[in-house]
Amino acid sequence: MNKPGFPPSGVRGLPLSYKKIQPLIISGKNFSKWLGYFGLGIGVLLLLVSMQMFINIQQLLTKDNPRKTGYDFISISKTITNENMGKDNTFTNADLDNLKKLPQVQGIAPLVPNQFRVRATAGDLIPFSTDLFLESINNNFIDTVPPSFTWQPGQTVVPIIFSSDFLEIYNVFAPAQDLPQLSPKTISSVNIVLECSGSNGSQTFKGNIVALSDRINSLLVPETFMKWGNLHFSGDTTVHASRIYIKTKDANDPQLISYLDQQNYHLNKDKIKFSRIKNILQNIVSTLGVFGILVIVLALMLFSFYLQLMIARSKDNLRLLLTLGYSPQWLANSVAKTWLPVYLFIIIAALIITEILHILFLQLSFVSAANLSPVLNWSVWLLAIVLFVLTLFINLKLVKNELSKIE
Amino acid sequence: MQINLQEIVPDYIDKNINESQVWNKNIVIKKTEHVHIVAPSGTGKTSLIHFIYGLRKDYTGSVSYDDINTKKLSTESFSSFRKNKLSIIFQDLRLFENQTARENLEIKRMLDPYHPPEMINEMAKRLGIENKLEQAAKTCSYGEQQRIAIIRSLMQPFDFLLLDEPYSHLDEVNRKKATTLIYEECEKRNAAMIFADLKPIDLLKGEKILML
Numbered sequence: 001m002n003k004p005g006f007p008p009s010g011v012r013g014l015p016l017s018y019k020k021i022q023p024l025i026i027s028g029k030n031f032s033k034w035l036g037y038f039g040l041g042i043g044v045l046l047l048l049v050s051m052q053m054f055i056n057i058q059q060l061l062t063k064d065n066p067r068k069t070g071y072d073f074i075s076i077s078k079t080i081t082n083e084n085m086g087k088d089n090t091f092t093n094a095d096l097d098n099l100k101k102l103p104q105v106q107g108i109a110p111l112v113p114n115q116f117r118v119r120a121t122a123g124d125l126i127p128f129s130t131d132l133f134l135e136s137i138n139n140n141f142i143d144t145v146p147p148s149f150t151w152q153p154g155q156t157v158v159p160i161i162f163s164s165d166f167l168e169i170y171n172v173f174a175p176a177q178d179l180p181q182l183s184p185k186t187i188s189s190v191n192i193v194l195e196c197s198g199s200n201g202s203q204t205f206k207g208n209i210v211a212l213s214d215r216i217n218s219l220l221v222p223e224t225f226m227k228w229g230n231l232h233f234s235g236d237t238t239v240h241a242s243r244i245y246i247k248t249k250d251a252n253d254p255q256l257i258s259y260l261d262q263q264n265y266h267l268n269k270d271k272i273k274f275s276r277i278k279n280i281l282q283n284i285v286s287t288l289g290v291f292g293i294l295v296i297v298l299a300l301m302l303f304s305f306y307l308q309l310m311i312a313r314s315k316d317n318l319r320l321l322l323t324l325g326y327s328p329q330w331l332a333n334s335v336a337k338t339w340l341p342v343y344l345f346i347i348i349a350a351l352i353i354t355e356i357l358h359i360l361f362l363q364l365s366f367v368s369a370a371n372l373s374p375v376l377n378w379s380v381w382l383l384a385i386v387l388f389v390l391t392l393f394i395n396l397k398l399v400k401n402e403l404s405k406i407e
Numbered sequence: 408m409q410i411n412l413q414e415i416v417p418d419y420i421d422k423n424i425n426e427s428q429v430w431n432k433n434i435v436i437k438k439t440e441h442v443h444i445v446a447p448s449g450t451g452k453t454s455l456i457h458f459i460y461g462l463r464k465d466y467t468g469s470v471s472y473d474d475i476n477t478k479k480l481s482t483e484s485f486s487s488f489r490k491n492k493l494s495i496i497f498q499d500l501r502l503f504e505n506q507t508a509r510e511n512l513e514i515k516r517m518l519d520p521y522h523p524p525e526m527i528n529e530m531a532k533r534l535g536i537e538n539k540l541e542q543a544a545k546t547c548s549y550g551e552q553q554r555i556a557i558i559r560s561l562m563q564p565f566d567f568l569l570l571d572e573p574y575s576h577l578d579e580v581n582r583k584k585a586t587t588l589i590y591e592e593c594e595k596r597n598a599a600m601i602f603a604d605l606k607p608i609d610l611l612k613g614e615k616i617l618m619l
Contacts, residue, residue: 023505320501324514324518325489325519326518327486404482
C-alpha cells in the first residue's frame with residue numbers, strides 16, 4: 001500500500017492503547033461491583049486461612065501424636081461392675097477372635113501381666129521400694145521401641161519402657177516423699193533392682209528404663225522376658241490378659257464403639273480424645289474452607305451480573321468500536337485486563353492477612369512455635385496463585401461471552 | 408484486493424429487480440475504480456453498503472473480498488479488514504456522541520495510523536470544523552458531524568472507501584471541499600470508491616454509474 005512517508009514503522013508497531021477506549025466502557029458506580037470485590041476478598045481470605053490452619057493443626061498434632069502411623073491404638077478392658085467383681089475378667093480366646101473379626105480392627109495385642117512377684121528398689125540413689133507389676137505387649141503396638149528393648153535368657157539387665165504418665169505422677173508426689181524429681185533423660189540413669197520371685201525360686205535383675213511411652217500406661221518389659229519369667233517362676237504359660245490394645249484406622253468409628261459398648265468393654269476414652277479433637281478442628285477448618293469456596297463462587301456470580309450490566313450499558317459504544325474495526329479479541333482482553341490490579345490487590349491483601357493470622361496463631365500458648373514455620377505453607381502460596389489465575393480466566397471468559405452477544 | 412458482488416438480492420425486496428444494474432447481477436469492483444450507485448431513497452442503497460461492509464447478511468447471493476465469502480468471515484477477521492482495507496462513511500454517521508470530535512477521530516486514527524495526529528487539525532481546517540474539535544460530537548450540528556465522519560474515514564489505510572450519502576447535510580461549498588479531500592486521499596492510497604447517493608452528483612467525474 002502506498003503511504004506518504006508516514007508513519008515510521010516504529011510508530012505503527014506501537015501496541016494499541018486502551019486508555020482512549022476506556023471512557024467508552026460505562027462502568028458506573030455500581031454497588032454490586034464493590035460487593036463483588038468484598039465478597040471475593042472474604043472468600044479468598046477464608047480459603048487461604050483455612051488451608052494454612054488445616055496444615056498447622058496437621059503438623060502440630062502429628063508431632064507428638066500417638067497416631068504416627070496413621071492408626072489409633074486404644075486400650076480396652078472388661079468393665080468391672082458389682083456383678084462381675086471377683087470373677088475372671090480376663091479376655092478369653094473367643095473374645096479375642098470376635099474382636100479380630102471386626103472390619104475396623106487392624107490388629108489386637110493383649111497386655112500380658114506377670115504371674116510372679118516383682119519387688120523393685122531404686123538402689124542407693126532413691127530410697128524407694130515397692131511391689132511392681134510388669135506387662136508385655138507386641139512391639140508393634142508400642143510407640144517408642146528403642147533397639148535395646150530386647151531380652152535373652154541369661155541376660156541380667158531387663159529393659160523397661162515406662163509410661164510417661166507414671167513419670168508425671170511420680171514427679172508430682174516425689175517432693176512430698178523427699179524423693180528427687182526426674183526428667184525423661186535422667187530416668188534412664190536410675191538403677192532399678194528387680195527382685196523376681198515365685199513358687200519356683202527367686203532371682204534379681206537390673207531394670208533399665210530405655211524409653212517412655214505416651215501410648216501405654218504400664219511398665220513394659222520385652223515379651224521374651226515375660227514369657228520366660230511366667231514359666232520360670234510360676235510355671236504358668238497361659239495368657240491372662242485383662243487389657244488388650246486394638247489397632248484401628250479410626251478410634252472414633254461409631255460401629256466399633258457401639259460393639260465395644262455392647263460387649264461391656266471399657267475403653268480408654270482419653271487416648272482417643274486427641275484424634276477426636278484433631279478431627280473436630282480439621283472439620284471446622286475444612287467447613288470454613290468450603291464456605292470460602294462458596295463465597296468466592298457467589299462473588300464471581302455477582303461479578304458476572306455486574307459485568308453483564310456494564311456491557312449492556314456500553315453496548316452501543318462497543319458495537320461501534322467493532323464496526324470501526326476494533327478486534328473483539330483485543331477488546332475482551334483489554335476490558336478484562338482492567339480488573340487485573342484489583343484481583344492482584346485482593347489476592348495480595350488476603351495473603352498478608354493470612355500471614356498475620358498465622359503469626360498470631362503461632363503466639364497462642366498451646367502452640368509450640370518451634371515446630372511450625374512462620375512463613376505460609378507452600379500450598380497456600382500455590383492456592384493463591386491458582387485462585388488468581390482462575391479468577392482472571394473466569395473474568396476473561398465472562399467478558400468474551402458478553403462481547404460475543406453484541407454482534 | 409477486489410470486491411465481488413454475485414447475484415445479490417435482498418431478502419426483503421418485493422419490487423421488480425430486472426431493471427436494476429446491481430441486484431441479481433455480477434459486479435466486480437477493483438482497486439482505483441470509482442463506482443457511483445444512484446437510486447432514490449428507500450431502494451436499498453444503505454442495505455447494499457451494509458452488505459458490502461458486512462453489517463447485514465439478509466440477502467441471497469454473495470459478497471466476497473477477493474475470493475473470501477464475507478458470510479463466512481468471523482467478527483475477528485472482519486475487524487482486520489475494517490482496520491486497513493475497508494473504510495466507510497455511514498449515512499447515520501455513527502459517532503461516539505459523548506466524545507469530542509477529536510477523540511472520535513483519534514479512536515479511529517490510532518487503530519492503524521495512516522496519518523500523524525496533526526493531520527486531524529489540517530483536515531478539520533480544510534472542512535471548516537477546526538474550532539469544533541474539542542466539542543462533544545452530540546453538540547455539533549448534523550453538518551459538522553457529517554464532516555467529522557468524513558475525516559474519520561480518511562484516518563486509516565484502505566483499499567475501498569464506502570460512502571453512503573456523505574454530503575446530505577453539506578452546502579455546495581463544503582460539498583466541494585469534502586469531495587476534493589476524499590479524492591486526494593483515495594488517490595494517495597490508490598483506493599476504490601463506492602459512492603451511493605440519491606442522484607448522480609455533478610462534482611464527480613468519470614465514475615461508473617450503476618442504477619440500483
